[in-house]
Structure formats: structure tokens, C-alpha cells
Amino acid sequence: MNAQRDYADLVQRGLTLDLTRGKPSPRQLDLSDDLLKLPTSYRTADGTDGRNYGGLQGLPELRELFGPLLQVPAAQLVVGGNSSLTMMHDTIVHALLSPLPGGARRWVEEPEVTFLCPVPGYDRHFTICERFGIKMVAVPMGADGPDMDVVERLVAADPTVKGIWCVPKYSNPSGIVYSDETVRRLAAMPTAAPDFRIFWDNAYAVHHLTGDPAELADVLALAAEHGNPDRVFVYGSTSKVTLAGSGVAFFGSSPANVEWFLANTAKQSIGPDKINQLRHVEFLRDADGVAAHMRRHAELIWPKFELVDRVLAKELGGLATWTSPKGGYFISLEVPHAAEVVAKAKAAGIALTPAGATHPYGQDPDDRVIRIAPTFPDLEELEQAIAGLAVCVRLVAEERG
Amino acid sequence: MNAQRDYADLVQRGLTLDLTRGKPSPRQLDLSDDLLKLPTSYRTADGTDGRNYGGLQGLPELRELFGPLLQVPAAQLVVGGNSSLTMMHDTIVHALLSPLPGGARRWVEEPEVTFLCPVPGYDRHFTICERFGIKMVAVPMGADGPDMDVVERLVAADPTVKGIWCVPKYSNPSGIVYSDETVRRLAAMPTAAPDFRIFWDNAYAVHHLTGDPAELADVLALAAEHGNPDRVFVYGSTSKVTLAGSGVAFFGSSPANVEWFLANTAKQSIGPDKINQLRHVEFLRDADGVAAHMRRHAELIWPKFELVDRVLAKELGGLATWTSPKGGYFISLEVPHAAEVVAKAKAAGIALTPAGATHPYGQDPDDRVIRIAPTFPDLEELEQAIAGLAVCVRLVAEERG
Numbered sequence: 151m152n153a154q155r156d157y158a159d160l161v162q163r164g165l166t167l168d169l170t171r172g173k174p175s176p177r178q179l180d181l182s183d184d185l186l187k188l189p190t191s192y193r194t195a196d197g198t199d200g201r202n203y204g205g206l207q208g209l210p211e212l213r214e215l216f217g218p219l220l221q222v223p224a225a226q227l228v229v230g231g232n233s234s235l236t237m238m239h240d241t242i243v244h245a246l247l248s249p250l251p252g253g254a255r256r257w258v259e260e261p262e263v264t265f266l267c268p269v270p271g272y273d274r275h276f277t278i279c280e281r282f283g284i285k286m287v288a289v290p291m292g293a294d295g296p297d298m299d300v301v302e303r304l305v306a307a308d309p310t311v312k313g314i315w316c317v318p319k320y321s322n323p324s325g326i327v328y329s330d331e332t333v334r335r336l337a338a339m340p341t342a343a344p345d346f347r348i349f350w351d352n353a354y355a356v357h358h359l360t361g362d363p364a365e366l367a368d369v370l371a372l373a374a375e376h377g378n379p380d381r382v383f384v385y386g387s388t389s390k391v392t393l394a395g396s397g398v399a400f401f402g403s404s405p406a407n408v409e410w411f412l413a414n415t416a417k418q419s420i421g422p423d424k425i426n427q428l429r430h431v432e433f434l435r436d437a438d439g440v441a442a443h444m445r446r447h448a449e450l451i452w453p454k455f456e457l458v459d460r461v462l463a464k465e466l467g468g469l470a471t472w473t474s475p476k477g478g479y480f481i482s483l484e485v486p487h488a489a490e491v492v493a494k495a496k497a498a499g500i501a502l503t504p505a506g507a508t509h510p511y512g513q514d515p516d517d518r519v520i521r522i523a524p525t526f527p528d529l530e531e532l533e534q535a536i537a538g539l540a541v542c543v544r545l546v547a548e549e550r551g
Numbered sequence: 552m553n554a555q556r557d558y559a560d561l562v563q564r565g566l567t568l569d570l571t572r573g574k575p576s577p578r579q580l581d582l583s584d585d586l587l588k589l590p591t592s593y594r595t596a597d598g599t600d601g602r603n604y605g606g607l608q609g610l611p612e613l614r615e616l617f618g619p620l621l622q623v624p625a626a627q628l629v630v631g632g633n634s635s636l637t638m639m640h641d642t643i644v645h646a647l648l649s650p651l652p653g654g655a656r657r658w659v660e661e662p663e664v665t666f667l668c669p670v671p672g673y674d675r676h677f678t679i680c681e682r683f684g685i686k687m688v689a690v691p692m693g694a695d696g697p698d699m700d701v702v703e704r705l706v707a708a709d710p711t712v713k714g715i716w717c718v719p720k721y722s723n724p725s726g727i728v729y730s731d732e733t734v735r736r737l738a739a740m741p742t743a744a745p746d747f748r749i750f751w752d753n754a755y756a757v758h759h760l761t762g763d764p765a766e767l768a769d770v771l772a773l774a775a776e777h778g779n780p781d782r783v784f785v786y787g788s789t790s791k792v793t794l795a796g797s798g799v800a801f802f803g804s805s806p807a808n809v810e811w812f813l814a815n816t817a818k819q820s821i822g823p824d825k826i827n828q829l830r831h832v833e834f835l836r837d838a839d840g841v842a843a844h845m846r847r848h849a850e851l852i853w854p855k856f857e858l859v860d861r862v863l864a865k866e867l868g869g870l871a872t873w874t875s876p877k878g879g880y881f882i883s884l885e886v887p888h889a890a891e892v893v894a895k896a897k898a899a900g901i902a903l904t905p906a907g908a909t910h911p912y913g914q915d916p917d918d919r920v921i922r923i924a925p926t927f928p929d930l931e932e933l934e935q936a937i938a939g940l941a942v943c944v945r946l947v948a949e950e951r952g
Contacts, residue, residue, distance in 0.1 A: 171604070179593075179602040186826065187588055192580075201580040201794040203572070231632045232824045239819040243644050247659075247683060258648075258659050274821075281818040282648060393602040396826040417682040418640040420675075423633045425587065425797040426824070 153544040157494065160538050165499035167535040172322070172479035173526045174394050174447075181446050182392040182433065189428040200424040206412055209427045212398065218437060219356055220386045221368045222402030228411060230422055234387040234399040238349060239278050241383055241401070244414040245312075245347075246282060251380050251406040253345030257312065266304060266314040268296035270482055270508030270519045272322040275315040275351070279510070285310070286510035291324060295332035302339045309342035313349055319366045320354035323508055323521035324482040325475020327364040337372035337381065348373075348382045354478040355386050356444050359452045364477060370402070379404045388430060390479065391443065398422075398430050454524040455481065458536050465540030469547055472522075481522040482508070483539075487546050488517050494542040500535050554945040558895065561939050566900035568936040573723070573880035574927045575795050575848075582847050583793040583834065590829040601825040607813055610828045613799065619838060620757055621787045622769045623803030629812060631823055635788040635800040639750060640679050642784055642802070645815040646713075646748075647683060652781050652807040654746030658713065666750075667705060667715040669697035671883055671909030671920045673723040673752070676716040680911070686711070687911035692725060696733035703740045710743035714750055720767045721755035724909055724922035725883040726876020728765040738773035738782065749774075751785045755879040757845050758791060760853045765878060771803070780805045789831060791880065792844065799823075799831050855925040856882065859937050866941030870948055873923075882923040883909070884940075888947050889918050895943040901936050 192200045195211040207213070208229025217224035230237045246257045257263050264285045267276060271291075279286050287304065289296045295318070305311050316336070318328040328336075336348055350369055358364065373381040380403070388397035401411060434440050458481055459474050466472075470485040485491055489505035496502070503521045506512040522539075524532055593601045596612040608614070609630025618625035631638045647658045658664050665686040668677060672692075680687050688705065690697045696719065706712050717737070719729040729737075737749055751770055759765065774782040781804070789798035802812060835841050859882055860875050867873075871886040886892055890906035897903070904922045907913040923940075925933055 173603055176600060176603075179600065182602075183593075186590060186593065189587060192584075192587065199577060199580065201583075201796060202574055203790075203795045205796070233820050236820050243648070247644070247647065277818050281815070389604075393826060394604045395602060395606070395822050396824045414682070417678050419634050419637050421796050423797045423824070423827070425794060426827070 153541060153548045156541045157498065157545045160498045160541050165534060165538060167499060167527060167531055167538070168501045169523050169527070169535055170501050170503050171526070172390070172523045174390055175450065175526050175528070177450055178447055178525070179393060181443065185392055185396075185429050185433050189425060189432045192425060192428065194424065194428065200428050203420045205421045205424055206416060206419065208422055209424060209431065211431050212427045215431060215434065215436060215440070216386065216400055217402075219440060220352055220384055220400055220402055221366070222370060222384050222400075226405060226408050227400055227402040228408060228415070229427055230399045230401060232395060232397055232399065232426075233389070234351065234353065234385040234401075235274055237399050237401045238275070238351065238385055240415075240418070241349075241411065242278060242282060242284075244411065245345075248410070248414055250345040250347070251410055260310065260312075262310040263312050264308065264310045266296070266301060266311060267510045268314070268316065269510070269514075270323050270521065271315060272317055272351070273503070273507040275349070276510045287311075288510055291321070291326065293326055295326065295328035298332055298335045302335065305339060305341040305343070305346060307342060311341070312343050312345060313347050315349050315351065317351045317353060318369070319352060319364055320357055320475055320478025322353065322478065323480035323519070325473045325478050325480060327366060330367040333367035333369050334372055337369055337378060338376040346381065350382050350384045352384060352386045353390070356440055357390060357447070357479070358444060358477045359448045359455060360476045362476060370404070374404070380407050383407065391440065392430060392433065396426065398427055451525055453529060454532055457529060457532055458522060458524050461533060461536040461540065465537065466543055470543055479523060479525055481524060483520040483522055484518045485520065485543050485546075486518065487550055488514065488520050490546045491539070491542045492520060494545060495539055498538055498542065500538045500542075502539070554942065554949045557942045558899070558946045561899045561942050566935060566939060568900060568928060568932055568939070569902045570924050570928070570936055570940075571902050571904050572927070573791070573924045575791055576851065576927050576929070579848055579851055579926070580794060582844065586793055586797075586830050586834050590826060590833045593826060593829065595825065595829065601829050604821045606822045606825055607817055607820065609823055610825060610832065612832050613828045616832060616835065616837060616841070617787065617801055618803075620841060621753055621785055621801055621803055622767070623771060623785050623801075627806060627809050628801055628803040629809060629816070630828055631800045631802060633796060633798055633800065633827075634790070635752065635754065635786040636675055638800050638802045639676070639752065639786055641816075641819070642750075642812065643679060643683060643685075645812065646746075649811070649815055651746040651748070652811055661711065661713075663711040664713050665709065665711045667697070667702060667712060668911045669716065670911070670915075671724050671922070672716060673718055674904070674908040676750070676752070677911045688712075689911055692722070692727065694727055696727065696729035699733055699736045703736065706740060706742040706744070706747060708743060712742070713744050713746060714748050716750050716752065718752045718754060719770070720753060720765055721758055721876055721879025723754065723879065724881035724920070726874045726879050726881060728767060731768040734768035734770050735773055738770055738779060739777040747782065749783045751783050753785060753787045754791070756787050757841055758848070758880070759845060759878045760849045760856060761877045763877060771805070775805070781808050784808065792841065793831060793834065797827065799828055852926055854930060855933055858930060858933055859923060859925050862934060862937040862941065866938060867944055871944055880924060880926055882925060884921040884923055885919045886921065886944050886947075887919065888951055889915065889921050891947045892940070892943045893921060895946060896940055899939055899943065901939050901943075903940070
């Protein structure tokens with residue numbers, strides 16, 4: 151009764167609020183507005199004219215800056231265009247069409263290619279797999295990362311398993327951080343496929359929201375230590391550091407993998423946008439500059455994460471569970487009948503990522519996970535949206551008894 | 552004797568000159584230095600925040616600007632990243648992995664895929680084919696474009712022929728412009744493959760060097776008129792308009808092809824660098840702005856083309872033939888024993904594109920074509936390089952009798 155009346159009130163208010171995508175807010179983007187007047191010089195550190203063609207691997211000074219942040223030696227880091235998603239997509243294209251180091255043949259020649267997908271996970275990873283007919287197998291996530299017993303069993307038994315998607319730090323959408331033991335087991339585990347790869351999407355490497363930044367084990371070093379030097383592809387970007395559409399993206403891996411990647415990229419490009427790379431070096435300067443810049447983001451974002459936590463606790467205590475991440479861009483809410491909750495919210499003008507989007511093929515078998523992206527709306531809108539969402543959860547709980 | 556003495560003198564001088572790649576000179580790049588302080592606003596014409604994610608097809612205002620210049624309706628134009636080569640490469644990747652409109656299956660499932668390669672042509676086109684195991688068949692170029700009798704015969708007879716590379720205006724490297732009749736025949740010809748495509752690399756669409764700009768027939772419109780609306784992929788970029796490494800690239804085609812292209816691109820990217828697109832709109836403004844800017848390029852480049860023509864005429868009259876383009880970036884020199892000439896030049900410190908690079912698989916069966924890229928060196932260096940090259944041609948002619 152109570153929930154029904156609250157929902158009727160909610161619909162009455164005619165909201166149009168959007169919690170669908172992890173977009174920085176305009177105030178966050180303002181933090182990087184100086185970029186629009188940079189660079190002040192087109193010369194790279196070694197004196198090259200950054201305006202002309204060339205420099206396929208990206209500027210050494212930018213690789214030096216981000217190498218330590220992504221735990222990749224600068225010599226093994228590649229700077230690409232404005233999107234790490236593109237670099238992930240293109241890595242899979244390259245693997246489909248050219249054998250990987252250690253691989254016997256191109257993936258298009260395999261009868262089947264399977265990727266493990268820790269769930270809940272990032273929908274755009276799953277979309278890439280679907281687009282290329284790569285079979286996806288869901289693996290449950292815990293507080294320390296994917297269930298490693300399941301992962302180890304699957305990669306050891308099945309030679310069609312060629313990859314696993316990982317967002318190891320402040321994971322999308324749960325916000326959890328892989329434990330050292332999880333990282334070690336991923337680096338060390340025996341795999342049936344000689345060309346198995348970990349797609350290590352370290353999208354939130356520097357995206358701490360509290361004074362207690364999470365530490366992540368060095369997966370590249372651990373893989374090498376355990377005799378699997380070519381196992382890991384590392385990705386990162388400044389999409390949520392500087393400008394979402396106009397940042398720079400990174401690929402890092404072993405020397406053999408980098409050589410393979412660049413040999414393929416050389417057929418695709420004469421070189422990346424070095425002026426945008428210079429712009430980023432001049433603006434961010436060094437690791438301290440990045441950390442200071444990310445603290446300014448955190449000042450804007452952290453109150454939003456706190457607000458979501460507070461409103462959910464007040465409205466849904468006992469009816470639902472959710473994560474309370476210390477970094478990243480997302481909160482994962484688990485409720486019964488998630489699809490119905492999302493539909494009710496939509497009818498009330500609150501747009502949420504479709505239920506199921508956090509799972510391969512858009513199928514959440516338990517119909518439980520809702521991804522909340524709190525960064526874009528301002529605090530007032532966010533409070534309305536989360537309170538409204540809570541009403542929908544309570545309504546569905548009441549209706550479903 | 553004379554040539555041998557001249558060559559000995561040349562080697563003695565210890566030159567280090569580079570005519571290999573079609574790079575703009577620093578003075579040309581200076582013409583676009585205002586770009587480094589733009590845009591003054593991050594708002595797109597429709598009020599969108601250009602700093603955030605999204606806008607996969609590219610800014611409408613930039614598509615309106617370049618649509619007429621590339622002879623593509625703005626609604627059918629896509630703006631990508633910094634490289635049309637990337638868009639060409641990725642189009643072939645998409646065709647390998649997703650059936651084209653009108654195609655029965657993905658190209659990777661075809662027993663063989665063949666591309667026609669008018670020669671001399673652009674080496675990076677051929678490299679893409681080689682990388683994906685696409686068979687290349689050379690077709691001779693004349694003053695009006697590829698030999699259309701040969702093209703028509705091959706595409707009508709052989710269903711494995713899926714594509715043809717064309718640089719229709721100020722072609723790389725001969726500088727010739729396709730005649731209206733050539734364009735009409737390309738648009739109208741029957742093809743055995745239902746998913747045959749023309750890769751129309753209009754790289755030099757606005758790159759006129761004289762007061763008499765070449766006109767190119769509208770291939771998209773002609774193809775539609777002749778019942779082949781989906782036949783043509785158009786490419787272009789500002790790499791040689793603004794900054795070589797930091798420009799914007801375009802893909803244009805029929806509505807069905809654009810839908811296919813964007814559906815595939817949507818899996819690869821959340822959107823292009825819209826700030827760089829805004830930068831270009833603000834800097835170039837409109838078609839008149841582009842034309843005025845290209846006249847400033849021509850003022851710098853045209854004296855170099857004239858110089859090459861003059862030196863070659865003076866030194867090689869009767870010993871060689873070469874083209875005298877009215878636009879673009881290259882001059883094609885034809886001499887006997889081209890590979891030997893290039894080797895002699897290299898030994899004298901004059902770097903030229905490898906002989907054969909203008910042909911598929913790097914094989915020029917007549918060993919005749921040398922591509923000259925005159926834009927990057929200054930006039931003095933260029934004169935030394937061309938005079939030195941002429942010495943090498945005379946030496947080889949004398950030695951070979």
C-alpha cells in the first residue's frame with residue numbers, strides 16, 4: 151500500500167533522470183579545461199615535430215608517465231587513440247586474423263573460441279565477444295575477484311578458452327578489487343590453450359575515491375615469474391581522468407606481445423595523435439600531477455557514492471544488498487526481480503542500464519543485478535533518482551510478496 | 552664517364568636527404584598552428600558537451616563542412632579518428648568478419664578474396680591486402696585512370712574480385728585524375744561479386760596546386776544512378792590539410808553501407824574525439840576557409856613540383872619520363888632499372904621509396920617506377936636530391952648501355 155502510493159507520487163512528478171552510463175559530470179570535465187589551450191609547443195621531449203606523421207608506439211614521455219600507474223614498463227606500453235575499448239576490440243581482431251605469440255593459428259580458424267566473463271561485468275566487453283561469435287561463459291565474482299576455483303578448472307580443461315575479461319581494480323560494476331591471491335592465481339594457473347590471454351582492463355587504475363587507495367598486485371610481473379610472460383594484455387585510458395571523448399588510451403604487455411600488436415597496428419595506422427599526447431603530458435606532468443587531479447575528481451564523486459549508500463541504507467535496509475566501492479564509477483545493487491524494478495523505474499522517468507546488461511548475452515540468470523552509475527547527475531538529481539529507484543524496489547517486493 | 556665522375560662527386564658530398572614519404576613540411580604545418588589553441592568552446596553546434604562520450608557518427612557541423620568537398624551527403628558521412636588509413640583497414644576488417652550489404656557471407660569464409668590494384672599505386676593499400684591474405688591483381692593506369700577494359704573484364708568474370716583500390720584525384724603516385732568516363736564505367740560496370748566495393752581513397756580531394764582545380768565526377772551519385780548504390784566506400788582526411796598526425800578522417804557511402812559501418816564501429820568505440828572535430832570546424836570554418844587554406848599550402852608546394860619538373864627536364868630529357876601533376880603529393884618517375892637507381896641514390900645519401908613499392912607485393916615487373924615525394928625537404932635540399940637522383944639515372948643508363 152505504502153509503496154504503491156509512493157510509486158504513484160513518483161510517476162506523478164514526471165522525472166527525467168539518467169543513471170545508465172558511467173559518464174563524468176560537467177564539473178569533472180571542467181577540471182581539464184586547460185587541455186583546450188594546450189600544448190604550448192608541438193615539440194616532443196626528443197625534439198621531434200609532434201605535428202607530423204609517425205611514432206607508432208606513442209610518445210616516450212607519456213609512456214614514462216603512465217607506465218608506473220598501469221604497472222607496465224614504459225618500453226612495453228603503447229599509446230593509442232582516444233579509447234581503450236578500441237584497443238581491446240582491435241586486439242581481438244588482430245588475434246582473430248593473425249596468430250598470437252604461442253598460438254598455432256588464427257582464432258578465426260578455431261572451431262570455437264570461448265571467453266570467461268566474471269559477472270557482474272562490463273557490457274561493452276560482452277558486446278565485443280558477441281559481435282565476433284566468441285562464446286561467453288559466466289564466472290561468479292566474489293569480494294576478491296572471480297571465483298578462481300571455477301576459473302582454474304575451466305582454463306585447464308578446455309582449450310577453446312582463449313581469454314578472460316578482468317576489470318581488476320574498482321571493478322565495473324561491483325567496485326571490488328582483485329586480491330593479491332586472485333592475481334597470483336590468474337598469473338600462475340595452467341591453461342589448456344597455449345595462446346590464452348587475460349584482458350586486464352585496468353580502467354580505474356588511479357580512480358581512488360578515498361584516502362585509502364587500493365593496491366593491485368603486478369599481474370605482468372607475476373605472469374612472467376610463473377613462466378607465463380605473454381599471458382596478459384593490460385589496458386587503460388585517461389577517459390575518466392581528463393576528457394571522456396578526447397583522452398588517450400594505453401595497451402601494455404610482454405615484449406613479444408607488444409611486437410605482435412605493433413606489427414598489426416603498423417598496417418592500420420601511420421601513428422597516433424601525438425599533439426593530444428603532448429597535451430596530456432603538459433597538463434598532467436607526472437604521477438603527482440595525476441594523483442592531485444584524481445583527488446579533485448574524488449571530491450566531486452565521493453559525495454555521490456556516499457549519498458547512494460545512505461539513501462539505499464535508509465530506504466532498502468534488509469530488502470536489497472549493494473556494494474560500497476572506494477573507487478571507480480559504479481555501484482552494484484542486487485534485488486529480486488531486477489528487470490521489473492528497472493521497468494518500473496523507466497516508467498517513472500528514471501533510466502537505468504537494462505537489467506541483465508552486466509551479464510553475457512544480457513542474461514542475468516538470477517535477475518538480480520542493477521548497475522548504478524552515480525557520477526553524471528548532480529547531487530539533487532541523484533538523490534531523487536536513488537530514492538525513486540528505492541520506491542520501485544519496494545513496490546516490486548510488495549507486489550511479488 | 553661523365554656520369555661516373557658526377558656520381559663520385561655526389562657520393563663525396565655525403566648528403567642525407569629523404570624523398571621517401573609524403574609528409575608535409577614544417578612550414579606547411581605552421582599554417583595550422585592556431586589549432587593548438589582551439590577550440591575556444593567545447594559546445595557543439597547543437598549545444599552538446601563535446602568533452603563527454605558519444606556521437607559515434609561525428610559532429611554534424613563537420614560533416615556539413617566536408618560532405619560537399621568529398622561529394623558525400625553529410626548524413627552519409629562518418630568522422631573518425633586521425634587516420635583514413637585506419638578507416639580503410641577497419642572497413643576491410645569489418646567485411647572479413649561481418650557480411651556486407653548484398654554479400655552472402657563474411658569474407659573470411661570465402662575461399663579467396665581478390666582486389667584489383669591499379670599501378671602505380673599506394674603501398675599502404677597493398678600492405679593492408681597482404682596482411683589479410685587478400686590476393687592482389689595489378690591493373691595498368693593510364694592518363695584517365697585504370698585501364699577500364701581490363702577492370703571491366705576482371706570484375707565481370709571473377710566472383711572472388713571483391714574490391715578495387717582507387718586514388719581518383721591527383722593519384723598516388725602519378726598525380727593523374729580519373730576522367731568522367733572512367734568514373735562512370737566504374738560506377739556502372741557489372742560485377743560477378745554481389746558485394747564488390749570500390750575503395751575510393753579521395754586523399755587529395757582539395758589538394759590543388761594550380762589555379763585550375765581538377766573536377767572529379769560524383770562516383771556515389773553515379774553508382775546509385777546505375778543501380779549500384781552500395782558499390783562505393785569514400786575516404787578522405789585532413790592529414791594533409793591541417794596536421795598530419797592530428798587531423799580528422801572521413802568515411803562516406805550509401806545509407807545501407809553507413810548503417811553497416813556504424814553498427815560495427817559501435818562495438819569498437821564509444822565515439823570519436825569531438826574536441827578535435829570542434830577544433831577543425833572552428834579553424835577551417837567553411838568550404839571557402841578550406842580553399843583559402845589549401846591555396847597557402849599550394850604556395851609552398853607548387854614551387855617544389857615545378858623545381859622537380861625543371862631539374863628532371865634539364866638532366867634527363869630523353870632518358871626518362873615523369874608526370875607533372877597539378878595537385879596531390881607525388882610525382883611518378885619512370886626509368887629503366889629503377890631498383891638499381893634507387894640503390895645508387897641510397898649509397899649517395901638520397902633516400903627514396905623502395906623501387907617496387909608502388910606495386911602489389913613490392914614487385915614492379917618492368918622495374919621502372921620511382922615515386923618522388925617532394926613536399927618535405929626545402930627547395931635547396933630538394934634541388935640537391937633531384938639533381939643527385941638524375942646523376943644516378945644517368946649512371947645506371949651508362950653502365951647498362
